[in-house]
Amino acid sequence: MESQLEQPELVLGWLGSLADATRLRLLRLLERQELGVAELCDILQLPQSTISRHLKVLGDLGWVHGRNEATTHFYRTILDELDPPARRLWLVARRQTDRWATVRQDQLRLQRLLQQRSDSQSFFAGAAGKWDGLRSQLYGRHFSAAASLGLLPGSLVVADLGCGTGQIAAELAPFVHRVIGIDNSAAMLKAARRRLANLSNVELRRGELTSIPIDDASCDSALIVLALTYIADAPAAIREASRILKPGGRAVIIDLLPHDRDDFRRQMNQHWPGFDQELIRRWLTEASLEATVCRPLAPEPNVKGPALFLAAGVKNA
Secondary structure (H helix, E strand, O other): OOOHHHOHHHHHHHHHHHOOHHHHHHHHHHOOOOEEHHHHHHHHOOOHHHHHHHHHHHHHOOOOEEEEEOOEEEEEOOHHHOOHHHHHHHHHHHHHOOOOHHHHHHHHHHHHHHHHHHHHHHHHHOHHHHHHHHHHHHHOOHHHHHHHHOOOOOOOEEEEEOOOOOHHHHHHHHHOOEEEEEEOOHHHHHHHHHHOOOOOOEEEEEOEOOEOOOOOOOEEEEEEEOOHHHOOOHHHHHHHHHHOEEEEEEEEEEEEOOOOOHHHHHHHOOOOOOOOHHHHHHHHHHOOEEEEEEEEOOOOOOOOOOOEEEEEEEEOO
């Protein structure tokens, strides 16, 4: 009788099932956690028909096991239950995809989903949890952000670098002394002026982030939010942000983590496919900014873009 290793159809099936990016992503997720089809759609940002088709391929070859709970179909990969040759193939594939940017994005979405599960369980576990839902229903959610902004010193001068249509400037202005918005797009600044017309402490200027039209050491804080990926010389923008900060001032960057979605980058006309956190730390240091935080942000539910990071640095005295 032929051993499994001598069955070419089986070996070819295993190899073929691993020769697909979506199936590799599914296996990496399902090896860590049992997940439903809808959850997999959310994490991989793919339609249910696509996920179901790939799960059938994986199920037919024994890579995943499924079960039904009410109307939900759950799947899981159990490494110890794989045929030994298949397990060896998978260990090679897993090791070779450890640094794949897409996998890291998937893991962030998985962590967010698991946290939501935990929060939901906590909500129903005790009566006190009901207050969160009731408070949101009665009063909304934005008041908590306003409470956080209220902690800011009212004397701050903040530079909103790459201000776009002025959304962040509008949120900050009621809580600080002055906001200076910088953008190189006349259309964006026109929209920002409409939005900020009633805020007397916001000033908008047209300029490049690699040559910011703000005096040296004149700002307490500088924000670069979803703007760095559009700048070819991103380190120069960080150096400019540092230049305009007072000693002890703080720069905050929010932007994309590394990803390999070339279609997304082209559609958004971005120069960079995200940034490695160690690279951002190095650029902050080279700009005389001491990095105080650099971490991924949990992806929000139902968002379609790559995951984000938050980095902050303090200007050396």
